[in-house]
Amino acid sequence: MAGTAIIPTRMVLNQLKGRLKTARRGHKLLKDKRDELMRQFMDVVRRNKMLRERVEEGLTEAFASLQVASSIMSPEMLEQALLYPRQSVELGMKYKNIMSVNVPVYSFQTKNNDPTEIYPYGFAQTSGELDDALEHMAKVFEDMLELAEVEKTMQLLAEEIEKTRRRVNALEYVMIPDLESNIKYITMKLEENENATKVRLLKVKEMVLQEAHNYKQ
Amino acid sequence: MGFKALGLDTFPAENASEAGKLLRQLTHESEEEYAIIYIEETFAQQLSSEIAKFKDSPSPAIILIPGREGSIGLGLQALHDAVERAVGTNILGD
Numbered sequence: 151m152a153g154t155a156i157i158p159t160r161m162v163l164n165q166l167k168g169r170l171k172t173a174r175r176g177h178k179l180l181k182d183k184r185d186e187l188m189r190q191f192m193d194v195v196r197r198n199k200m201l202r203e204r205v206e207e208g209l210t211e212a213f214a215s216l217q218v219a220s221s222i223m224s225p226e227m228l229e230q231a232l233l234y235p236r237q238s239v240e241l242g243m244k245y246k247n248i249m250s251v252n253v254p255v256y257s258f259q260t261k262n263n264d265p266t267e268i269y270p271y272g273f274a275q276t277s278g279e280l281d282d283a284l285e286h287m288a289k290v291f292e293d294m295l296e297l298a299e300v301e302k303t304m305q306l307l308a309e310e311i312e313k314t315r316r317r318v319n320a321l322e323y324v325m326i327p328d329l330e331s332n333i334k335y336i337t338m339k340l341e342e343n344e345n346a347t348k349v350r351l352l353k354v355k356e357m358v359l360q361e362a363h364n365y366k367q
Numbered sequence: 368m369g370f371k372a373l374g375l376d377t378f379p380a381e382n383a384s385e386a387g388k389l390l391r392q393l394t395h396e397s398e399e400e401y402a403i404i405y406i407e408e409t410f411a412q413q414l415s416s417e418i419a420k421f422k423d424s425p426s427p428a429i430i431l432i433p434g435r436e437g438s439i440g441l442g443l444q445a446l447h448d449a450v451e452r453a454v455g456t457n458i459l460g461d
Binding site: 188191195198199202205206209210213239241243245252253254256291294295297298299301302304305306307308309311312315 | 375402403405422423425426428430432433434442443445446449450452453454455
């Protein structure tokens with residue numbers, strides 16, 4: 151806001167010039183950051199979309215085959231078969247830094263590496279459909295894990311982009327124009343003062359000369 | 368139910384309020400114990416304010432999955448929301 155409580159002195163002018171320089175540099179940096187974040191974000195979004203579609207499809211399939219299994223087996227039997235898992239999953243989480251945004255990276259380890267270990271029951275009393283269902287689920291689960299990672303990354307990036315965008319806009323449309331107009335105000339004021347001084351000096355000189363040569367008398 | 372066989376911890380819920388209670392329990396009491404929580408879309412629909420709280424924190428990740436009845440598109444909606452938040456408009460074109 152031009153004209154509010156800025157003192158038109160050279161010192162303030164220098165300060166403002168410094169701030170303008172910093173603001174310009176910050177603006178450029180933030181703009182670059184925003185662009186790079188956006189590029190990363192679009193990649194993540196595309197991946198997320200693909201994964202989500204795959205997961206939803208896979209899960210629907212898995213639930214469908216589970217449905218078949220449960221219609222063949224009695225509910226008690228089904229529950230019993232799945233009651234105690236043989237497999238257990240250990241989920242590790244680390245953080246990765248994307249443009250100063252901390253995003254999680256998951257790593258998961260199953261206790262047993264044998265893929266057949268997902269069946270926690272004997273095959274004698276269960277139907278083959280249940281095996282199918284579990285196989286589907288095991289396959290989908292890998293995608294689900296990746297989906298979790300990608301989706302969280304996307305959310306965090308979205309937040310960061312929003313913040314950065316706000317900052318860029320604040321700098322571009324508020325801070326920098328303000329500083330510029332203040333600087334202009336001060337320069338003009340200083341020039342005006344200078345002119346005033348010059349005129350005054352000329353006038354004084356005239357008066358002094360007049361007095362010295364006694365033009366009037 | 369099937370996920371239990373894969374070694375995940377499952378917490379069955381009958382309805383949305385029960386699911387909400389479980390969700391609060393999992394996120395508050397056992398700090399940092401679960402990094403990813405999968406929740407069915409049908410429940411998530413009624414718990415959106417609870418879920419939104421975790422959107423900006425790195426952990427836990429709450430991921431919507433379609434329930435038994437198939438997808439109701441809430442997961443994709445979340446994606447669109449994020450895009451809209453970041454870009455300002457929906458640029459995916461659907």
